[in-house]
Amino acid sequence: MAGVAELETCFVETFALEPGTDPRSLQFQGIPEWDSVGHMQLIAAIEMSFDVMLETQEVLDMSSFDKAVEILQRHGAGV
Amino acid sequence: MNCAQFAERGAAPALLEDGTDRWLDYRGLTQAVGAAADRLGDRPLVFLFTGLTIAGCVAYLACLEAGAPTGLFGAGLPPGRADALIRLYRPHLVVGHAPEAGYAEVAGQAGWYRRLGDDAPVPHPDLALLLSTSGSTGSPKLVRLSRHAIDSNAAAIVRSLGIAPNQRSVLNLPFSYSYGLSVLNSHLAAGASVLLTREGLTGAGFWQRLAAHQVTSMPGVPMVYEMLRRLGFENLAPPSLVTLTQAGGKLAAPLIRHFSDIMTARGGRFFVMYGATEAAPRMAVLRAPEKLGAVGRAIPGGRFEIEDGEIIYHGPNVMLGYAESAQDLTLGDRLSGRLATGDLGHLDDDGVLWITGRAKRIAKVNGLRFNLDEVEALVTARFAPAAVIAADERLTLLIEADDRRSAEIRRDLATALALPPASVRIQCVARLPLSENGKIDRDAVGRLVA
Incomplete structure (x- = not known):
């Protein structure tokens, strides 16, 4: 599951997560770094890493790590 | 009112x-x-x-x-x-x-x-x-x-x-x-x-x-x-x-x-x-x-x-x-x-x-105004001498530090400046480029972070 590790990297890099923080535990607006601006930066990182273009509704729905996996799978990305 | x-x-x-x-x-x-x-x-x-x-x-x-x-x-x-x-x-x-x-x-x-x-x-x-x-x-x-x-x-x-x-x-x-x-x-x-x-x-x-x-x-x-x-x-x-x-x-x-x-x-x-x-x-x-x-x-x-x-x-x-x-x-x-x-x-x-243009070294990132000289002073006081450039809604810091510290510096500065971490970029160098009069050489900094 190389894709999952890549998704984790997107979260860690975007939010500058401390070592040991599990990206799976995070929610939109659950940490100061994941605000609207951080969200769009996360989306940009994910789109670049997985070479996908997300729709408006998908961007709004991507409020957790698991949601991101689910949406990327719909796009046929290997996660 | x-x-x-x-x-x-x-x-x-x-x-x-x-x-x-x-x-x-x-x-x-x-x-x-x-x-x-x-x-x-x-x-x-x-x-x-x-x-x-x-x-x-x-x-x-x-x-x-x-x-x-x-x-x-x-x-x-x-x-x-x-x-x-x-x-x-x-x-x-x-x-x-x-x-x-x-x-x-x-x-x-x-x-x-x-x-x-x-x-x-x-x-x-x-x-x-x-x-x-x-x-x-x-x-x-x-x-x-x-x-x-x-x-x-x-x-x-x-x-x-x-x-x-x-x-x-x-x-x-x-x-x-x-x-x-x-x-x-x-x-x-x-x-x-x-x-x-x-x-x-x-x-x-x-x-x-x-x-x-x-x-x-x-x-x-x-x-x-x-x-x-x-x-x-x-x-x-x-x-x-x-x-x-x-x-x-x-x-x-x-x-x-x-x-x-x-x-x-x-x-x-x-x-x-x-x-x-x-x-x-x-x-x-x-x-x-x-x-x-x-x-x-x-x-x-x-x-x-x-x-x-x-x-x-x-x-x-x-x-x-x-x-x-x-x-x-x-x-x-x-x-x-x-x-x-x-x-x-x-x-x-x-x-x-x-x-x-602007007469002073002021930049806006994420809607917030930054005096770049103040940002440089803050980074220098916390870590090491640094030069900062603002472009594309990001602050990029050229800093005299070991590469291995860059994640830690980025986290700390994002918090101190109330910016999302992705709006702060750290580039470590051994020495900042200086001009002949000992000031930071802004043109050289620009070329280094380009």
Whole structure:
């Protein structure tokens, strides 16, 4: 599951997560770094890493790590 | 904008905050503001730390009503910043933050702290409001504004944007930030209503709330418009939303065109605006797409002139001056309505202002103003000598440090500057490039981070 590790990297890099923080535990607006601006930066990182273009509704729905996996799978990305 | 005016509006809605669907009407607002003003006493110097809440609005309005000079700050300041401000300016009363020492909580007034010593400064009679010049670098320099500057600017904004009582703005910018405060002031001055929310605009809840409460107007800094274009604003905006305003930095012409086209198609309006905290804050307004890329005409009561390329603004909304110490709060008007903006530009034959650059090393990232020299001083004090460049909505720091420390430095600075980590880039070098006179070689820095 190389894709999952890549998704984790997107979260860690975007939010500058401390070592040991599990990206799976995070929610939109659950940490100061994941605000609207951080969200769009996360989306940009994910789109670049997985070479996908997300729709408006998908961007709004991507409020957790698991949601991101689910949406990327719909796009046929290997996660 | 005062209680007598508010009272006349009776049951018209005034404010709504997160977690409820019940509007506070103008009658209720009048009562709350009047009661809080009565408890303030004789013109104390108040420092108010507040988020986007009705309680915060009421405290701010009560201070204005009571004639109490007020420093207005965000609730989420980096650690130590609030206490540093309190130590420097020695306010009589602190609201919304528990000072580390020298204050006692006022009986029956949770969250109000009164100074124990009698060494608070006696502010000048004209002083009404103190705002931070920079949202984030920890700069303790404040802008001193008079009541007349605030009221005249609110009235000028009402006229420029045509704000009517039936309009309703969402406010998701802190009102310790001058743009956010001007949205609140202008709508209350017009008898319109304001929906305060901390919901992020990338969440479904934000758009549902706008639709449910028939919001007509929305402000945004350039970063917001970048996000809205990517999100697909036209798919999200409820039909009621017909006015967009933009301030807080220069918006790229293609984005102005994009949103102006969308709003025209919706039968709405898109305004680009120019201002500065030092002007309480609005100086110019332009309804796009006229003169695409310009910043607009001076607001009613104001005018621009160009001196040696620098934009000079004249108007009743210009600050009294800066404050850098408690002693400075006793000063009166030092500027006589004339503000040298530090921006470079020209006026065209129709009296429309165009900006071409900045005289000072000031940059805007994420809608916040950064003095790059202050950022460099802060980084140097915390870590090691550094040079900073602002581009593409990011601060890039060239720093004399080991690469292995870059993640830690980035985390620390993002917190200290109140920026999202992705807006801070760290590039480690062994030595900063210096020019012959020993100063940082800006051209070389530019080439290194390119």
